[in-house]
Amino acid sequence: MLDSGIRYMSEEEAKLGPIAQRIENVGRATMVGVSEIGYCGSLVWETIYWVFMGHKMGQPVRLQSIFAHMMESGVRAIPIVGMLGVTVGMMLAIQGIYTMRIFGAESHVTIGISFSVVREFAPLITGILVAGRSGSALAARIGIMNITQEVDALSVMGINPVRFLVAPALLAMIIMVPCLTFFSDVIGLLGAGIYVAVDLNISLAAFWDQVFEWLSVDDVMHGLGKSVLFAILIAVIGVANGASVSGGAEGVGKVTTRAVVQSISAIVLTDMLFAFMVTR
Amino acid sequence: MSETKAPLSETKVIEVEDLVTHYGERMILKGVSMDVRQGEIMVIMGGSGSGKSTLLRHLMSLEAATSGKMSLLGRDIAGLSLKETYDLRKKIGVAFQGGALFSSMTVGENIKLALREHTDLDEMTMDIMARMKLEVVDLAGFEDLAPSELSGGMLKRAAVARAIIMDPRLLFFDEPSAGLDPVVSAQLDELIIRLRDAMGMTIVVVTHELDSAFRIADRITMLDKGHVLMVGTPDEMRSSDNVRIQNLLNRRIEEEELDADAYLRRLTGEDRANERA
Numbered sequence: 001m002l003d004s005g006i007r008y009m010s011e012e013e014a015k016l017g018p019i020a021q022r023i024e025n026v027g028r029a030t031m032v033g034v035s036e037i038g039y040c041g042s043l044v045w046e047t048i049y050w051v052f053m054g055h056k057m058g059q060p061v062r063l064q065s066i067f068a069h070m071m072e073s074g075v076r077a078i079p080i081v082g083m084l085g086v087t088v089g090m091m092l093a094i095q096g097i098y099t100m101r102i103f104g105a106e107s108h109v110t111i112g113i114s115f116s117v118v119r120e121f122a123p124l125i126t127g128i129l130v131a132g133r134s135g136s137a138l139a140a141r142i143g144i145m146n147i148t149q150e151v152d153a154l155s156v157m158g159i160n161p162v163r164f165l166v167a168p169a170l171l172a173m174i175i176m177v178p179c180l181t182f183f184s185d186v187i188g189l190l191g192a193g194i195y196v197a198v199d200l201n202i203s204l205a206a207f208w209d210q211v212f213e214w215l216s217v218d219d220v221m222h223g224l225g226k227s228v229l230f231a232i233l234i235a236v237i238g239v240a241n242g243a244s245v246s247g248g249a250e251g252v253g254k255v256t257t258r259a260v261v262q263s264i265s266a267i268v269l270t271d272m273l274f275a276f277m278v279t280r
Numbered sequence: 281m282s283e284t285k286a287p288l289s290e291t292k293v294i295e296v297e298d299l300v301t302h303y304g305e306r307m308i309l310k311g312v313s314m315d316v317r318q319g320e321i322m323v324i325m326g327g328s329g330s331g332k333s334t335l336l337r338h339l340m341s342l343e344a345a346t347s348g349k350m351s352l353l354g355r356d357i358a359g360l361s362l363k364e365t366y367d368l369r370k371k372i373g374v375a376f377q378g379g380a381l382f383s384s385m386t387v388g389e390n391i392k393l394a395l396r397e398h399t400d401l402d403e404m405t406m407d408i409m410a411r412m413k414l415e416v417v418d419l420a421g422f423e424d425l426a427p428s429e430l431s432g433g434m435l436k437r438a439a440v441a442r443a444i445i446m447d448p449r450l451l452f453f454d455e456p457s458a459g460l461d462p463v464v465s466a467q468l469d470e471l472i473i474r475l476r477d478a479m480g481m482t483i484v485v486v487t488h489e490l491d492s493a494f495r496i497a498d499r500i501t502m503l504d505k506g507h508v509l510m511v512g513t514p515d516e517m518r519s520s521d522n523v524r525i526q527n528l529l530n531r532r533i534e535e536e537e538l539d540a541d542a543y544l545r546r547l548t549g550e551d552r553a554n555e556r557a
Contacts, residue, residue: 057363059397144383153380156340156452157394158369164397 039243040236043162047170050163059160065168066175073134073169074176078183080133081126085184088121089113089191096192097199106200110210113192118215122184123223124271127230130177131263135238138169139259142242143252151243170235177231178224185223226274233266289318292351293450293482294339299348301334308334310506311348321476321483323493326503327528333454335503336486340374340452341365353449370398373443377455379435381427381442387414388423391442398446413441417471433464440471444479451475453485457492465489469496490529494518504528 054060096109096116142165145151154161193207241259245251294316301309309331316322326332337343338350341357350357353371360368381390391410395401401409407423414420417437422430430438436456443451453472457465469492475481487493493500494514502509502517502525509525510517517525 057366059366148378148383149376149380150382152340152342153374153376153382155342156369156372156374157397158366159394159397160366 036240036244040240043166043236043239044170044232046162047167050160050167051171054163054167059163061163061167061171065164066171069169069172070176072137073130073172074180077130077133077176077180081129081180081184082187084125084129085122085187086191088125089117089188089193090195092116092121092188093192093195093199097196109196109200110207111214113196114189114211114215115219117188117192118185118219118223120223120271120275122188123181123227123230124267126177126181126184126227127234127267127271128264130173130180130231131234131267132260134173135234135263136256136260138235138238139242140252140256142239143245143255146243146245147248147252166235166239169239170232173231173235174228177234178227181224181227182220185220222278225278226271229270229274230267233270234263237263237266289320291318292316293318293353294484295349295351296335296339297349299335299338299350300346301338301343301348302346303334308506309338309345312503312506312508314501314508314511316482316484318482319476319480320498321472321485321496323497323500324484324486324503325488325490325493325500325528326509327488329505330503331506332486332488332503336452336454336484339484340372341369370394370446371448372450372452373446373448374452375436375439375443375454375456377458379427379439381435381438383427385427386423387419387425387427387430387438387441390427390438391423391445393442394446409445410441413445414438416444416475417441433460433468436460436468437471440475444475444481447479449482451481451483453483453487455487455489456485457487457489462491465492466495472496502528 050057050059051061092113093109096112097106100106100109100112142151145165151161151165154164189208189211193204193211196202196207197204238259241255241262245255247254292315294314296312296314299309299312300307312331312335324332324335334343338345339352341352352368355364355368357365381387382393385393388407388410391413392406395406395409410423411420414423417440419434419437419441422434422438427435427438456468456472460468472483472485473496476483485493485496497514499511499513500517501511504524509528510520510522512520517529520526
């Protein structure tokens with residue numbers, strides 16, 4: 001009796017079944033995606049609320065906590081950002097000289113390197129690095145705190161979890177990602193300059209002269225502006241994924257991976273959209 | 281059962297009326313009504329899936345109900361602003377099942393957290409207060425250890441010290457005996473009774489451990505499949521004619537006895553000896 005419905009289903013209905021199922025799945029996935037984007041938006045809004053209203057509510061966002069996050073996601077990332085910055089700068093110089101040599105214009109390579117490093121590569125590489133390093137750590141931390149009821153413990157102690165956990169991390173990233181990006185700008189250009197100086201037999205001072213001649217403050221701000229957006233994306237995606245954890249240690253692993261993949265995807269997409277909109 | 285020196289107060293600290301709650305389309309609590317009186321130890325019991333953990337989350341104001349009314353310390357939960365909710369939560373303490381101590385902090389830092397967030401006390405005063413609370417739970421001298429360095433029983437006692445740091449009027453315990461050996465479990469029960477007697481706290485305990493429940497409870501709320509089967513003293517519960525209650529109590533006891541016997545037989549090798557015979 002139970003399978004009679006399937007037996008009497010018309011051929012057309014049977015064909016539509018899996019299609020309808022897929023449409024339903026797409027619809028459900030879309031709803032989950034929209035709801036996650038909404039949740040990320042609400043995290044940003046709540047953070048802004050607690051930053052400005054925290055004192056009035058008797059729950060200020062603690063500077064000490066922001067500094068601790070700045071130390072973790074910013075200062076401790078300096079060595080790896082520096083190493084990658086130099087590498088990317090040199091790589092751009094190598095490729096740039098190789099390409100320009102075809103036209104016999106290798107002496108103009110500095111223009112391309114300067115714009116590429118400051119407008120694109122430094123913010124992008126720094127964003128990806130912070131996503132992999134701090135975004136994943138944030139997702140794992142919030143995820144484990146959720147599983148072990150530490151987030152509930154905060155709530156019942158009268159401590160707002162967004163104010164205590166999210167706001168300091170988000171603010172620290174908004175401050176430190178642009179700082180790291182600027183550091184990456186300088187170190188990337190230095191790496192490129194060293195290679196250019198050796199390969200084209202010019203002085204490092206001459207390289208810097210050309211850099212300052214071509215680069216404007218707007219170019220630097222273009223990169224730094226993007227890095228602020230990247231910082232917000234990394235923090236809220238990390239927190240949103242951590243908050244959605246279920247299924248114990250395996251669940252934490254899954255959301256950590258998901259947070260990194262989503263952050264990097266969001267960074268690359270935002271980078272393209274930002275570049276498109278700003279250069280129009 | 282704990283020995284109450286005075287009759288139960290008529291002042292109600294918690295009042296729940298016809299509470300209904302859903303997870304998705306599934307109804308978990310189906311019209312729960314109960315109350316908790318000032319200075320009593322109320323134990324909420326029930327089998328798996330009876331809704332006792334969900335009820336506890338509502339009592340701690342961590343979940344919003346689909347319908348029904350609930351008041352906590354004389355305040356209607358539904359009408360509270362965000363600030364009022366947080367102010368109310370400062371008057372309650374919770375000892376979670378696994379302790380829920382913050383792993384990034386020492387035991388002492390965990391205990392001082394609420395003081396640090398809600399008061400302007402200086403560091404020395406906070407240290408003294410934390411040490412006093414650790415003494416109450418027999419953990420003096422453990423403030424500099426990380427939570428990962430504590431045993432299960434110690435973790436739960438440290439969680440109690442954190443829960444009572446603000447001298448709350450109302451204290452919740454979520455499965456205090458879970459995962460503990462009988463001796464440590466009995467010590468924790470004694471601590472719960474001591475907190476009620478010495479500090480005048482009202483205590484709500486969610487547990488499925490019969491021995492522990494009957495040892496500490498002034499009254500028991502028995503839940504079954506989202507309904508309240510009965511609210512009464514342990515004696516009233518034991519002598520109830522309700523078949524469902526007797527089934528729950530007896531089956532549980534039998535299961536535990538069977539499990540314990542089987543475990544002991546395995547431990548002593550009695551089973552293998554019998555097989556050889």
